[in-house]
Amino acid sequence: MQQSVKQSSILRLAVPVPLRRLFDYLPPAGVDPSRLAPGQRFWVPFGGRKLVAVLVDVVSESSLTQLKPALEQIDREPLFDRRSREFLHWAADYYQAPVGEIYAAALPAALRKGRPADHWAEQWLQLTVEGKGLPESALARAPKQQALLQLLLQRGRQSRTQLKAQGHTGTIVRALQERGLVEWVAGPTVPPPLPAAEPAPPPELNQEQQQVLAAIGTDSFSATLLEGTTGSGKTEVYLRLMERVLTQGRQALLLVPEIGLTPQTLRRIAARFPDRSIAALHSGLAEGERAQAWLSAAAGQADIVIGTRSAILTPLPRLGAVIVDEEHDGSFKQQDGVRYSARDLAVVLGRNAGVPVLLGTATPSLESLHNALSGRYQHLRIRQRAGNARPPQISLVPTLGQPLKEGFAPQVLRHIGDTLARGEQALVFINRRGFAPALACDDCGWLADCPHCSSKLTMHRRQRQLRCHHCDYRRPLVDSCPQCHSRSISALGGGTERSEELLARRFAGFPVIRIDRDTTSSKQALDNLLAPARDGKPCLLLGTQMLAKGHHLPRVTLVVIQDADGGLFSADFRAAERTGQLLEQVAGRAGRGDLPGRVLVQSRYPEHPLLQLLLEKGYGAFARQLLRDRAVAQLPPLRAMALVRAECEEPRWAEEFLQAAREYMQSLAPPSPELQYLGPVPALLERKSGRFRFYVQVTAEKRAQLQPLLAHLCQWAEGSRNRRLRWAVDMDAQELS
Numbered sequence: 046m047q048q049s050v051k052q053s054s055i056l057r058l059a060v061p062v063p064l065r066r067l068f069d070y071l072p073p074a075g076v077d078p079s080r081l082a083p084g085q086r087f088w089v090p091f092g093g094r095k096l097v098a099v100l101v102d103v104v105s106e107s108s109l110t111q112l113k114p115a116l117e118q119i120d121r122e123p124l125f126d127r128r129s130r131e132f133l134h135w136a137a138d139y140y141q142a143p144v145g146e147i148y149a150a151a152l153p154a155a156l157r158k159g160r161p162a163d164h165w166a167e168q169w170l171q172l173t174v175e176g177k178g179l180p181e182s183a184l185a186r187a188p189k190q191q192a193l194l195q196l197l198l199q200r201g202r203q204s205r206t207q208l209k210a211q212g213h214t215g216t217i218v219r220a221l222q223e224r225g226l227v228e229w230v231a232g233p234t235v236p237p238p239l240p241a242a243e244p245a246p247p248p249e250l251n252q253e254q255q256q257v258l259a260a261i262g263t264d265s266f267s268a269t270l271l272e273g274t275t276g277s278g279k280t281e282v283y284l285r286l287m288e289r290v291l292t293q294g295r296q297a298l299l300l301v302p303e304i305g306l307t308p309q310t311l312r313r314i315a316a317r318f319p320d321r322s323i324a325a326l327h328s329g330l331a332e333g334e335r336a337q338a339w340l341s342a343a344a345g346q347a348d349i350v351i352g353t354r355s356a357i358l359t360p361l362p363r364l365g366a367v368i369v370d371e372e373h374d375g376s377f378k379q380q381d382g383v384r385y386s387a388r389d390l391a392v393v394l395g396r397n398a399g400v401p402v403l404l405g406t407a408t409p410s411l412e413s414l415h416n417a418l419s420g421r422y423q424h425l426r427i428r429q430r431a432g433n434a435r436p437p438q439i440s441l442v443p444t445l446g447q448p449l450k451e452g453f454a455p456q457v458l459r460h461i462g463d464t465l466a467r468g469e470q471a472l473v474f475i476n477r478r479g480f481a482p483a484l485a486c487d488d489c490g491w492l493a494d495c496p497h498c499s500s501k502l503t504m505h506r507r508q509r510q511l512r513c514h515h516c517d518y519r520r521p522l523v524d525s526c527p528q529c530h531s532r533s534i535s536a537l538g539g540g541t542e543r544s545e546e547l548l549a550r551r552f553a554g555f556p557v558i559r560i561d562r563d564t565t566s567s568k569q570a571l572d573n574l575l576a577p578a579r580d581g582k583p584c585l586l587l588g589t590q591m592l593a594k595g596h597h598l599p600r601v602t603l604v605v606i607q608d609a610d611g612g613l614f615s616a617d618f619r620a621a622e623r624t625g626q627l628l629e630q631v632a633g634r635a636g637r638g639d640l641p642g643r644v645l646v647q648s649r650y651p652e653h654p655l656l657q658l659l660l661e662k663g664y665g666a667f668a669r670q671l672l673r674d675r676a677v678a679q680l681p682p683l684r685a686m687a688l689v690r691a692e693c694e695e696p697r698w699a700e701e702f703l704q705a706a707r708e709y710m711q712s713l714a715p716p717s718p719e720l721q722y723l724g725p726v727p728a729l730l731e732r733k734s735g736r737f738r739f740y741v742q743v744t745a746e747k748r749a750q751l752q753p754l755l756a757h758l759c760q761w762a763e764g765s766r767n768r769r770l771r772w773a774v775d776m777d778a779q780e781l782s
Contacts, residue, residue, distance in 0.1 A: 054078040055107050056115055058098040060091055061149035061157075065141070065759055068098070069107040071114040078103075084123025084130060088116040088159060097159045099125065099148040101134075120162055124152075124343060129360035132397055136358075136390055141755045141774040142383040150383050151358035153326075155336040165337050169232035170218060171202035176226035189217050194226065204232065204346075207322065232346075234337045244316050247281070253427045254278055258285055260425055261403060263293065263366060266396045270372075270417040271405040272665075273427035274436070275633020276597075279405045280310075282427075283368050284317050286403060291321060291348055295365025295400075299351045300387055302374035303328065309572075309579070309596065311351065318349060326352030326359065354379060357387040357394065364398045367391045372404035372413055373626055378779040386777055388413075407633060408626035408664050411672055415682040418672075430637070437604070437635040437642030439660050445649040451547040452539040452607050457645050458551060464603040465555045465583050469640065471603040472586040473544065474593065474631045476611060478561040479503040480543045481536035484511060486526035488533050493523070499732040504536050505563070506543075516734040544607070545587055552585060560588030593630045599638025606631055609648040609656060616729055617781050618680055621655055622671055629664045679721075681777070685748040687755060688740040688778040690728075693770035696737035700725050702767055703741045709761050710743065714754050719746045729782040736771075740781075751776070 056070045070089055072078065081103050089098045090113055097119070125133070125148075133151060137144040149157055156162065176194070184191040193213050196203065203211075208218070221227040250258070261269055263286075273279040287297040301310065315323060324338035324347035341347040343360040350356060354377055369377070369391050377387040388404065389412075395402035404413055404422070417424035430436065442454050450458065452475075464471045483501040484493040493502040495513035502511035502520070509522045525532045536543070541561045549557045558574050565571045571591070577584050581600045586592060612624030628646065636642020648656060659667040676683045689706055691699040703725035714720050724741035731737060745751045755774050762772055 053105060054081060055104045055112065056081070056087065056100055057102040057104055058087060058089060058115070059101050059145040059148045060089060060096055060098040061143075061145040062091065062096070063143050063146065064763060065137075065143050067101055067144065069104075069109055069112055070098075071112045073115045073117055076118050080118075080121070082123045083127070084125035085121075086119040086124065086156070086159070088119065089113075090116060097149075097157060098145065101130065101144075119159055122162075124156070124162060124340075125360050126362055128362075128397060129343075132390075132394055133358065135393060135397075136383075136385055138756075139752070140383060140385050140776050141752075141759050142385070147358070147383045147385075150355065150379075150385075151360075153332070153335040153339045155332040156339070160336065162340055163231075165234035165333070165340060166231050167204045167206065167234045168229045169202045169204050170197065170208060170227050171230055172197050173226055173228050176221070179226065187220070189213075190220055193217055193221065197227065202230070202232065204234075211320075234340050244319065247284070247317070248278075250281065250285070251278070251429060253429055254282055254285075257282055257425045257427060258289075260423065261286060261401050263289055263401055265401075266399050267401045267423060268392050268395065268416075268421070269401065269403050269423040269425055270409060270413050271403055271425050271427070272409055272414075272417075273405065273407060274430060275407045275630065276430045276637040277407075277427040278430075279370070279407075279427065280313070283370065283403070283405065284314070286366055286368065286401075287318075287349060290365035291318070293365060294363065296342070296345065296347065296361050296363040297349050297365060298356065298359075298361060298367045298391075299349065300356060300367070300369045300377070300391060301351065301353060302371050302376045303353045309575075314349065314351065321348040322346055323349045323351065326350065326356040328353065354387040357385075357390045364394070364400055366400050367395045367402045369402070369404045370406075372406045373408050373410040375623070375779060378777075380780060381773075384773065384775045384778075386779075389777065408629045409668065411622055411668060411675065412682040414668055415672060435636060435641060437632060437644045439632060439644040439646065441651040441656075441660060442645050442647045443649075443651045444647050451543055452647075453544075453547070453605075454647060457605055457647065460603060460643070460645060461548075461585065461605065462552065465552055465585065467602075468583045469602040470578060470581075470584055470586065470598065470600040471605065472588075472592060472598075472601050472631075472634050473548070473605045473607065474589075475539070475541050475544055475587065475607045476589055476627070477503075477538070477540040478514075478542070478563055478589055479512070479540040480506040481538050481540055483537040484523075485535050485537050486529060486531055486533065487535050488531040489526060489529040491526050491528040497732070497735045499730055503540065506536075515730065539607075541587060541589060548585055548587060556582075556584045558584055558586050558588075560586065560591050562589070562591070565591065590627065592634070593627060596634065597637055598634065600640070601634050602636060602640045602642050604632055604635040604642070604644045606644070606646045609646045610650055610653070613650065613653055613655060618675075618678070619779065619781075622668070625655070625659050625664055625667045625671075628659065679744065681744075684744045684746060685751050686742065686744045686778060687751055688742055688775040688781075689755075689758065689772070690738065690740045690775055691725075691770050691772045692733075692736040692738040694736055695769070696727075696731075696739070698767075698769050699737055699739045702765075702770055702772065703739055705765075706758060706762065706772075707741045710741075710754055710758055713757055714750070720744075720750055720754075740775075 054072050057067045060068050083100050085100045087098050133147050137147045290297045324342045326338050342350045345362040369388050372388050379385050392402050416422045461471045481504040484504050493511050495502055495518050498515045500515055510519050512519050541559055545559045578598050612620035632644040635644050691702050693699050721744050725739045728738040
């Protein structure tokens with residue numbers, strides 16, 4: 046019988062590979078065992094590759110008979126503290142994810158690639174023993190030195206970045222050094238300060254805002270759904286809660302959707318907290334910038350952390366509150382790799398840390414609303430718009446059988462013209478970018494399809510291209526049909542490009558500002574494009590979901606929603622919910638200032654009962670009706686749901702794998718009223734990037750029924766070693782596509 050390896054120090058590491066277990070290694074040669082601590086990174090050999098792994102534990106015995114040594118210790122100090130490691134392991138268990146992959150997801154790219162953390166180390170100025178003994182008025186005759194001395198006495202050591210931002214020059218520092226009062230020491234990096242708006246006194250809170258803040262304590266865990274109508278001042282509530290936490294010496298985490306993290310948001314927070322260290326974590330940052338911000342947050346140096354989905358995985362040793370803005374937004378759910386929900390993990394993080402979690406939105410997700418109505422979350426509301434703003438007037442514009450000009454009804458175009466003529470601003474929402482969503486031959490019926498996806502190619506006329514918005518396949522725009530060679534080619538439907546051309550011709554005296562992914566690819570593009578609108582000049586904004594939230598433009602008095610019907614007839618059971626949320630959010634851009642607002646909603650089916658309910662009684666009644674419908678259909682959030690997904694180049698392989706997976710699960714837990722199976726069925730977008738996609742749906746009365754079943758399934762699937770396909774478990778799945 047072979048003996049297991051016994052040694053005083055064996056490294057148990059989380060390696061970023063798709064296997065749901067930890068791996069044992071010997072320490073690198075020459076490493077002092079006393080310098081080993083969980084949370085450090087190591088270079089390790091794995092299957093002919095060199096990977097960055099995270100130390101989870103140091104043990105004295107391994108079940109393996111032979112161990113390889115790790116190659117190199119990267120960190121002197123742990124990057125992950127105990128609480129953050131426990132949190133990541135909980136997430137890996139809940140989402141049935143390899144623990145090595147969730148550690149990799151938590152790290153910014155530069156650290157994931159093995160860059161040493163001290164690469165971004167910064168010099169910090171601190172008081173010497175002699176300096177700490179001086180009274181605050183000791184240097185009254187040298188006011189600049191006195192100001193720096195007071196700063197260090199009151200707030201502790203300061204980095205070079207912070208000193209520069211506050212106007213303390215090297216000359217002042219050297220003068221204090223010569224007196225023996227200060228010294229430089231190495232310390233963690235500090236991200237550069239964010240550009241701030243002009244400082245302004247905080248607005249006076251109305252009664253509803255005061256009541257909300259009074260109901261949220263900061264000395265223990267609570268989960269609160271804040272349902273506030275658009276323009277009701279939810280952001281001001283966030284800022285006051287953050288202020289309260291900061292005065293207690295703790296950190297505040299604000300999560301926002303990717304499209305909600307606008308320069309306007311960052312400027313407002315930087316202006317409110319000019320003396321605080323703020324770390325921003327989002328995809329628009331360069332690798333080095335993101336690593337600096339992450340290290341600052343993980344070291345407890347950043348007082349405020351503002352980020353998109355992945356920021357929830359960042360270690361925050363002084364965490365005092367978690368705020369999730371636009372909690373309903375789908376971008377909080379990761380759709381590949383580790384398929385976690387940042388919104389749901391925010392509640393777990395708050396519970397583990399014993400701090401409040403605030404979920405804010407005008408249009409709650411059905412999951413959060415269900416938790417609030419069932420008493421799991423505290424449910425607070427703000428119904429009154431901030432300041433003098435009033436809710437906009439909403440009108441339906443029937444379009445079926447009407448002559449439309451590039452998708453616009455004649456009366457809608459008249460209202461846009463009247464708005465601009467009054468010196469006000471109008472916003473047109475079209476949830477399709479490009480010139481047209483399809484290109485067709487009028488003679489033989491040919492359609493421009495993507496060769497890799499089950500979708501049509503979108504026409505981008507300005508770039509003379511046909512593009513797939515799923516896999517980014519591109520080809521030149523054709524002038525004749527490749528099938529019958531006819532030159533009768535038509536662009537079907539409309540997108541932002543096509544509408545921009547019409548509106549620019551029709552309203553030539555006013556700027557037409559198009560906001561979509563094609564016009565905002567550069568770092569400052571969105572901020573620059575919105576500058577005329579923020580200045581209050583009459584203009585016409587035209588765009589996709591990027592305009593639906595996160596923007597406060599008080600001169601916008603007219604909002605036009607070109608097509609309200611997109612999600613009312615979808616095969617995805619969540620489509621109606623998303624449609625209602627989007628319509629309500631877009632409508633909320635109108636009338637946010639002193640001027641009254643109006644919303645025109647074009648629809649081919651204005652009598653649709655859900656549309657009528659939404660517009661007549663509001664999102665609250667609409668969402669509660671959807672909850673009743675979900676209860677009848679036994680769908681989330683009334684039941685727990687997971688998808689077992691598979692994709693490969695040959696559809697038969699995916700179907701066979703999923704059929705075997707379903708049979709295996711049914712052998713462990715047969716179908717019953719409490720546990721149900723569906724599939725294999727093709728995804729709504731069956732083929733993407735050349736791979737066919739199928740899933741098996743598993744629903745249960747309680748999540749506790751799903752978790753052990755899915756854990757066994759993952760062990761079975763890993764043992765099957767099917768290299769022809771990719772498979773994944775998607776717990777609390779949000780997409781059927």
